[in-house]
Amino acid sequence: MVLLTRLAREVYRASSEEILGMRLKQYALLGDLRDSDGAMPQQTLCGALHLDPNNLVLMLNEMEEAGYIERRRDPEDRRRHIVELTAAGRRALERAEKGMEGVEDEVLAPLSTEQRVELRRLLLLALSEPEDAASSKAAPPIQAPAPARG
Numbered sequence: 001m002v003l004l005t006r007l008a009r010e011v012y013r014a015s016s017e018e019i020l021g022m023r024l025k026q027y028a029l030l031g032d033l034r035d036s037d038g039a040m041p042q043q044t045l046c047g048a049l050h051l052d053p054n055n056l057v058l059m060l061n062e063m064e065e066a067g068y069i070e071r072r073r074d075p076e077d078r079r080r081h082i083v084e085l086t087a088a089g090r091r092a093l094e095r096a097e098k099g100m101e102g103v104e105d106e107v108l109a110p111l112s113t114e115q116r117v118e119l120r121r122l123l124l125l126a127l128s129e130p131e132d133a134a135s136s137k138a139a140p141p142i143q144a145p146a147p148a149r150g
Contacts, residue, residue, distance in 0.1 A: 010107045019099040021092060025049060026063060027100070030093040033069065033085040041074065042081040068092055 015024045022030075032048050033040055040048075046056050060083060063069045068089030074080040085093075108116055 007107070011103060014103045014106050015100065019103060020096040021099065022096055025051070025059065026068075027093070027096045029059065029063065030068060030085060030089055030096070033083060034090065034093060039082050039084045042071070042083050045083055063089070066092075 012024060015027070017023055020027050028049060029045065032045065036044075042056065042060070043053075045051075046053050049056065051059070060069060060071060064071060066088075067086055070084045070086055071081045072084065074082050104116075108119070111119065
């Protein structure tokens, strides 16, 4: 887990607003919306992004002002809001993804293309729901590195 945390820090460090055109959390939000057919309940976004509801509202205000998202009341429950990705948000996400390719190349430079694909597969498996993980093809066991001698 410590290695995952270190890798995440390297990605965060390399993912500047200048490279992505937005902050990393905004990039994650737009990606989550796109992956959910362009719309998601606001409360679901809170959980997906691990944000406090107040902080999410502040981010959504910025993103709505930029034209990347729209919020509307859920017709089935007027107390809830649905967050929708706009065409401008899709274009901004595509630009950010191009920037993220450079970040991935920098951070994952020691890995081959095949290793990057395998890393992605394993991370998706680790993040999947237990029933999804059980039904997917099992990955071979990972051998722990030998302890450093020093």
